[in-house]
Amino acid sequence: MSERENILGRIREALQTKAPLPGSHTAGGSTTHAISDSPAAQAREWLPLVGATPVEQIALFAKNAADLKADFQPLASRADLKPALLRLRDAENWQRIASHQGELSSLAANALGLPVLWTDTGYDVQAMEQCDAGITECDALIAQTGGVAVTSRSAGGRALSVLPPHHIVIARRDQLVADLPAAFALLQQKYTPDFPSMISFITGPSRTGDIERILVLGAHGPKKLTIFCV
Amino acid sequence: MSSFVSQFKAAASVKTADLRHRQVIRTALRSYEVVRDKRKASFQSWESARQAAAETKWEAVNHLDTHLEALTAKLEARGTKVHWASNAAQAREIITKILQDKKARSIIKSKAMTSEEIHLNDALEKAGFTVVESDLGEFIVQLRHEPPYHIVFPSMHLTRGEIKELFQRELGDAPSDSPEDLTMVARRVMRQKYLTADVGFTGANFAIAETGMISITENEGNARLTAALPKTMVTLLGIEKVLPKFADLALFLPMLATAGAGQPMTCYNTMYSGPRQAGEVDGPEEWHVVLLDNRRTELLADPEQRDALHCIRCGACLNVCPIFRNVGGHTYGTTYSGPVGSVITPHLRGLQDWKHLSNASSLCGGCTEACPVKIDLHHHLLHNRRNASTSEPAFFERLSYKAFGLLANEPGLWWLAKKIGWLTQPLQKLVKGSALDPAKAWTKTRDLPPLPQETFKDWWKNRKPTQP
Ligand code: SF4
Numbered sequence: 187m188s189e190r191e192n193i194l195g196r197i198r199e200a201l202q203t204k205a206p207l208p209g210s211h212t213a214g215g216s217t218t219h220a221i222s223d224s225p226a227a228q229a230r231e232w233l234p235l236v237g238a239t240p241v242e243q244i245a246l247f248a249k250n251a252a253d254l255k256a257d258f259q260p261l262a263s264r265a266d267l268k269p270a271l272l273r274l275r276d277a278e279n280w281q282r283i284a285s286h287q288g289e290l291s292s293l294a295a296n297a298l299g300l301p302v303l304w305t306d307t308g309y310d311v312q313a314m315e316q317c318d319a320g321i322t323e324c325d326a327l328i329a330q331t332g333g334v335a336v337t338s339r340s341a342g343g344r345a346l347s348v349l350p351p352h353h354i355v356i357a358r359r360d361q362l363v364a365d366l367p368a369a370f371a372l373l374q375q376k377y378t379p380d381f382p383s384m385i386s387f388i389t390g391p392s393r394t395g396d397i398e399r400i401l402v403l404g405a406h407g408p409k410k411l412t413i414f415c416v
Numbered sequence: 417m418s419s420f421v422s423q424f425k426a427a428a429s430v431k432t433a434d435l436r437h438r439q440v441i442r443t444a445l446r447s448y449e450v451v452r453d454k455r456k457a458s459f460q461s462w463e464s465a466r467q468a469a470a471e472t473k474w475e476a477v478n479h480l481d482t483h484l485e486a487l488t489a490k491l492e493a494r495g496t497k498v499h500w501a502s503n504a505a506q507a508r509e510i511i512t513k514i515l516q517d518k519k520a521r522s523i524i525k526s527k528a529m530t531s532e533e534i535h536l537n538d539a540l541e542k543a544g545f546t547v548v549e550s551d552l553g554e555f556i557v558q559l560r561h562e563p564p565y566h567i568v569f570p571s572m573h574l575t576r577g578e579i580k581e582l583f584q585r586e587l588g589d590a591p592s593d594s595p596e597d598l599t600m601v602a603r604r605v606m607r608q609k610y611l612t613a614d615v616g617f618t619g620a621n622f623a624i625a626e627t628g629m630i631s632i633t634e635n636e637g638n639a640r641l642t643a644a645l646p647k648t649m650v651t652l653l654g655i656e657k658v659l660p661k662f663a664d665l666a667l668f669l670p671m672l673a674t675a676g677a678g679q680p681m682t683c684y685n686t687m688y689s690g691p692r693q694a695g696e697v698d699g700p701e702e703w704h705v706v707l708l709d710n711r712r713t714e715l716l717a718d719p720e721q722r723d724a725l726h727c728i729r730c731g732a733c734l735n736v737c738p739i740f741r742n743v744g745g746h747t748y749g750t751t752y753s754g755p756v757g758s759v760i761t762p763h764l765r766g767l768q769d770w771k772h773l774s775n776a777s778s779l780c781g782g783c784t785e786a787c788p789v790k791i792d793l794h795h796h797l798l799h800n801r802r803n804a805s806t807s808e809p810a811f812f813e814r815l816s817y818k819a820f821g822l823l824a825n826e827p828g829l830w831w832l833a834k835k836i837g838w839l840t841q842p843l844q845k846l847v848k849g850s851a852l853d854p855a856k857a858w859t860k861t862r863d864l865p866p867l868p869q870e871t872f873k874d875w876w877k878n879r880k881p882t883q884p
Contacts, residue, residue: 189500190488193655193709197481200717205478208470208723208790224660225471229667232465234458234680250680286697305697311611311645331670331681343697344644348637348684366666374627374662381627383494383690383699384643387669389681392637396553396571397579397595399444405552405599406606407637407684 229367236330236364243329243364244415250332254390255403256411258332260359264416267356268297274412275300278352280318284309286342288323290356290416295321305342311349320350320408324357325385326372327415330365333389334413335373337382344384353391353408357415420749421772427747428776437573441741444572448735451678458680469671470790473726476625476658480716483625483658484707490628491705494690499706504534507708511536511617511650512543514704518648520545520614524606526632526639527551528619529567529729530652530708533751536617547617548609550638552602559586565745567752568676568731573744606638616642616700620653621672621728627662628689630705633672635683643688649700651688655707656716656725668728675788676730715763721796724759726789733783733793739776748773755783759796762804771804838867 237243244260251258259270274280275298284303285295295302303313314320322341324334334355341347347355363369373385392407403409431437456462476483488498501507515523523545531537537547537558549558553570557563559582564570571579576593583590583601591597618639622631630651632639643649659668665685673679692699715725734740734754745753750761750770758773774797783793805813823829841864847853849860858864870878 189502189506192502193500193707193713194481194484196709196713197484197655197716200713201478201481203717203719205474205719205722208467208474208726222471224663225468225475226661226664226667229465229468229663232459232461232468233667233670235460253680308697315607315611333681338693338696338699344699345641348640348644366670367663370663370666378627381629381689383693383696384686384688385629386640386684386686387681388684389679390683392635393683394552394599394636395677396551396556396569397574397576397598399447399569399572400595402596402599404603405636405638406550406603406641 230365233365233367234330238364240362243362244359247327247329247332247362250329251390251413252332254332256332256390256413258413258415260415264293267294267414267416270414271297271354274319274352274354278318282317283319283321284314284317284342284346284350285321286323286346288340288342290358291321291323291342294354294356294414305346311345314345314349317350319352319354320346320348321354321356322347324355324361325376326369327357327362327413328364328366328369328387329362331387331389333387335369335385335387337373337377337386338384339382347386347388348392348407351404351408352410352412353388355411355413357413359415362415418769418772420769423749424747424772424776427749428743431744431747432742437744438742440573440575441744444569445735445741448678452674452732453678455674455678455680459674462674465667465671466788466790469667469788470723470726472659472664472667473728473789474723476660477656477716477722477725480655480658483660484655486625487623487628487658488707490625491690494628494693496628496690496703496705499704500709501706502709504708504710507534507652507706507710508536508539510704510706511652512539514648514650515540515543515545515615518614518702520648522546522609522613523548523615523617524609524613524642524646525549525554525617526619526634526642527554527570528617528652529564529751530619530654531617532563533710534652534708536652548606548613550606550609550642551634551636552599552638555602555606556582559583563746563751566731566734567729567754568734573746610641610645613646615648615650616644616646617650617652618642620651620657622665622668623653623658624662624665624687625658625660627687629662629687630689631665631669631685631687633669633682633685635679637684640684640686643686643700644698647701649691649703650706651704652706652708654712655709656712656727671788672728672730675732675786711764715760718763720799721759721763723789723791724756724763724793724796726791727756727760728789729756730788732786732788736782736786738778738780738782743776755793755797756791759791759793759800762800767800767804768808771800774798774800774804834867834871838869841867 324336326335391411394405499510549555556571565573580590580593620630621633669685673682691703740754762770781794
């Protein structure tokens with residue numbers, strides 16, 4: 187018999203005896219009420235509160251992003267994107283950037299007047315490591331957490347959003363969702379049944395507290411995360 | 417006494433007297449409690465969230481076979497190779513074989529307690545592979561050749577000064593003792609390792625049956641890189657990690673972050689559903705997922721303690737435990753320490769050898785209260801004590817209860833024992849805490865209360881009847 191069958195066999199045998207429901211202390215007893223098919227379905231009612239209007243949500247996103255030490259820049263129009271990016275380029279003296287083809291990401295990458303490493307048809311990892319910033323699009327901005335959701339399909343692969351020292355996200359205003367349940371619902375609806383092989387919720391720039399629990403940014407991933415919303 | 421007990425006692429006596437250790441742990445955890453409470457308070461209802469999380473885990477664990485079958489079918493459909501390991505030896509063998517087939521030499525690892533559980537690093541190094549831990553805390557303890565101190569904060573027992581010395585000695589690079597500088601040293605060292613490693617190895621925090629995904633939670637980005645750059649990826653996870661639905665993560669991710677470190681969300685929460693797919697630009701060509709039993713099914717077979725498999729390894733119960741904070745993580749001598757370790761280790765590694773852990777508790781219940789998935793931890797410590805004494809009653813305990821029964825049933829003998837006790841107690845003072853003291857285990861660190869000259873019975877008999 188394969189180990190798979192051995193393990194599944196042991197599980198089935200163990201489950202012959204019912205366990206008490208969570209919260210009851212009696213052992214071996216039978217369940218008094220069935221638990222719902224999806225106990226976490228109402229998570230929205232218990233998670234941190236999010237205002238109903240777009241204005242409240244964008245304000246909450248801005249506050250949460252600031253707490254996480256991410257830089258959030260809502261822009262009035264697409265035309266504002268170029269000057270904002272140029273300011274970053276000059277302040278950090280970028281020489282080379284990496285990006286992927288996309289309506290917003292291409293617009294941003296081409297605006298900089300720098301050599302661009304495009305990931306779309308494969309790329310050299312050492313070359314990406316030399317880039318000063320990685321520019322990606324995303325799937326959602328989440329007001330509740332101040333984070334963004336990206337996937338290997340929407341953000342130029344797995345490495346682009348984590349290897350260069352500065353991650354720039356270009357998002358559309360209508361990508362802002364209220365909370366985590368909304369973000370999961372959106373991803374599920376958008377991608378079922380063919381999910382990208384990686385989905386990542388990025389909540390602030392890379393960090394560690396492993397030395398005396400003191401916060402340091404840029405442990406392995408980006409030291410900086412800038413989110414533009416147009 | 418089993419050697420595990422004596423080791424535990426010896427290590428615990430050293431650590432409890434170590435004021436420096438106490439100071440370091442206290443400092444490390446002080447801000448934890450403040451930020452965690454603030455985070456918990458931001459929930460509309462932390463209690464309802466806990467109940468839902470417990471029920472979700474209950475559903476997952478009590479239909480584990482169906483969920484595992486769904487998970488593996490989905491994973492395999494997208495080209496992932498799934499392996500099953502009944503025990504640690506099998507898991508090591510499977511992983512070693514994958515590495516040999518790939519002719520791999522260097523492995524970059526992101527944090528995985530399951531790999532500690534099966535002593536993977538030792539086995540791989542013996543087989544000639546180079547293994548580098550990429551999580552900063554894990555990297556630090558790997559350089560010190562010691563196991564992680566805590567399941568979430570592996571190096572919380574070390575000061576920046578000690579880490580600076582370590583880096584100086586082992587890496588020849590430590591510009592200062594600032595956490596910022598030290599982190600950057602590790603970042604530099606690790607960058608090249610990522611780019612050249614043949615295999616990336618990860619653990620997992622959750623697996624999703626509905627969509628066939630593995631979810632990894634981390635702050636540093638090291639697991640993201642581990643799963644992005646090397647050509648082959650290997651993931652080892654316990655069979656209990658499965659959750660039924662994709663949307664369950666919307667509840668579990670913020671709860672794990674809140675309970676574990678007082679964060680709204682951990683920095684990177686990433687779901688993987690396969691190796692690099694057609695049309696994708698990077699990611700591993702091959703992905704192997706190894707499902708580990710290693711006696712989890714024994715815990716499953718105990719309905720009373722089955723909920724211990726709900727554990728999401730957040731570390732909250734360790735952080736609040738007065739025993740953990742005083743004896744320290746290494747004293748346990750187990751992969752999983754603190755209250756949850758004391759509950760599950762007797763199941764995973766033998767009740768009689770590890771029953772002492774369930775006695776190392778004040779039963780304050782702080783762990784149960786802290787647990788985001790409502791595991792009845794402190795009752796399980798009692799269950800372990802009960803199970804240990806019914807399966808192998810201690811001889812002296814039985815004898816002393818017999819003797820007590822005899823005395824308590826005979827008023828004459830009881831009276832005599834009291835008188836003898838009262839007369840001889842002053843003598844006990846002379847030998848207090850020494851080898852001659854019959855009550856040594858108690859009196860070594862405490863005083864015995866003096867037996868009263870007049871007992872309650874005497875007082876009752878002699879009292880003056882109050883006048884009406
Ligand atoms: S037992 Fe509960 S509190 Fe302890 S680590 Fe597991 S989930 Fe966290």
